[in-house]
Amino acid sequence: MTAMLATRIARADAASIADAVRVLAAGGLVAFPTETVYGLGADATNGRAVARLYEAKGRPAFNPLIAHVVDRQAAQRLARFDADATKLGAAFWPGPLTLVLPKSADCPVAELATAGLDNVAVRVPSHTVARDILKAFVKPVVGPSANRSGHVSPTTAEHVQADLGGRIDLIIDGGATAVGVESTIVACLGDPLLLRPGGVPRPTIERVLGRTLADAANRGEDSPLAPGMLTSHYAPRTRMRLSADRVAPGEALLAFGSAHVAGVGHAKKVLNLSQHGDLVEGAANLFSHLRALDMAGASAIAVTPIPDEGLGEAINDRLGRAAAGR
Numbered sequence: 001m002t003a004m005l006a007t008r009i010a011r012a013d014a015a016s017i018a019d020a021v022r023v024l025a026a027g028g029l030v031a032f033p034t035e036t037v038y039g040l041g042a043d044a045t046n047g048r049a050v051a052r053l054y055e056a057k058g059r060p061a062f063n064p065l066i067a068h069v070v071d072r073q074a075a076q077r078l079a080r081f082d083a084d085a086t087k088l089g090a091a092f093w094p095g096p097l098t099l100v101l102p103k104s105a106d107c108p109v110a111e112l113a114t115a116g117l118d119n120v121a122v123r124v125p126s127h128t129v130a131r132d133i134l135k136a137f138v139k140p141v142v143g144p145s146a147n148r149s150g151h152v153s154p155t156t157a158e159h160v161q162a163d164l165g166g167r168i169d170l171i172i173d174g175g176a177t178a179v180g181v182e183s184t185i186v187a188c189l190g191d192p193l194l195l196r197p198g199g200v201p202r203p204t205i206e207r208v209l210g211r212t213l214a215d216a217a218n219r220g221e222d223s224p225l226a227p228g229m230l231t232s233h234y235a236p237r238t239r240m241r242l243s244a245d246r247v248a249p250g251e252a253l254l255a256f257g258s259a260h261v262a263g264v265g266h267a268k269k270v271l272n273l274s275q276h277g278d279l280v281e282g283a284a285n286l287f288s289h290l291r292a293l294d295m296a297g298a299s300a301i302a303v304t305p306i307p308d309e310g311l312g313e314a315i316n317d318r319l320g321r322a323a324a325g326r
């Protein structure tokens with residue numbers, strides 16, 4: 001599965017920051033300090049790098065990721081800001097606030113990083129090391145907390161090493177983080193909604209908005225608490241047929257691997273997640289392929305079986321939700 005990497009740890013300075021930027025540009029994974037917790041960075045526009053990041057964290061599903069950028073101008077290239085979002089960005093950025101916003105028309109963030117959703121989480125961190133990396137890299141950087149899935153968030157480089165050593169390329173050590181809890185997440189997709197309490201206290205946000213903040217966790221008995229689960233998962237409008245061993249006429253095919261699929265000649269459209277059977281490549285292609293097949297006017301999308309190992313578990317999780325979600 002994940003090949004063991006020789007994870008390097010470097011004290012934050014001009015040389016190591018330049019190194020971090022080189023690793024990101026090459027599709028690698030770099031842990032770096034932010035004012036809240038250490039983040040695990042990857043090029044947000046590179047689907048394969050994002051897939052490797054999910055694999056390194058061992059995320060059971062493709063929980064959407066926060067895109068980090070250096071300033072508000074860069075944030076506005078990723079997402080649309082309504083009046084509330086504009087106020088919050090002006091008041092708290094750079095700082096420990098994340099906004100979930102509608103994607104801009106030409107948002108460059110990879111589909112996998114937003115789990116195929118039409119919105120994107122954006123944050124402008126204030127830590128100088130994070131800012132130096134983002135400024136030099138220019139492109140947005142996805143940064144979940146740099147821990148194995150299910151573990152607590154890391155506030156030192158040693159925590160990161162303990163969780164992710166051997167699974168990522170580089171750790172930039174900037175000492176202990178100041179805030180120690182993750183950023184507050186507010187969705188501005190209508191009335192502002194608190195998705196996760198965090199580094200900016202609720203009353204401080206409410207003062208800026210001039211009204212109370214609805215609490216996503218209190219919306220109803222069965223609304224899930226995990227922020228990523230609040231937004232409905234991407235599901236194609238076209239019916240999905242999983243574990244298919246053949247394609248019926250009029251169906252589209254989402255294939256995995258090089259095996260011949262019966263009826264493929266009659267398919268409306270055929271896309272392969274990975275001809276070589278590479279689950280990292282498959283994950284990177286998943287949501288964009290689903291979208292493309294959804295446009296084909298097919299009676300159903302037949303999906304060939306995908307091994308339930310490594311990232312395959314997350315791919316199958318998302319396919320299952322997509323199939324059930326309509």
Ligand code: TXA
Nearest residue numbers: 036038039064065119120121143144145182183227228
């Ligand atoms: O302080 C922080 O925010 C840290 C530092 C490294 O920036 N990052 C962080 O990322 O906590 P992560 O991935 O560990 O937590 C982000 C949370 C996840 O629970 C995810 O589900 C949610 O944000 N999230 C991301 N994109 C979302 C979206 N489009 N809609 C709703 N929730 C989203």
Ligand code: MG
Nearest residue numbers: 144145146153
């Ligand atoms: Mg986390």
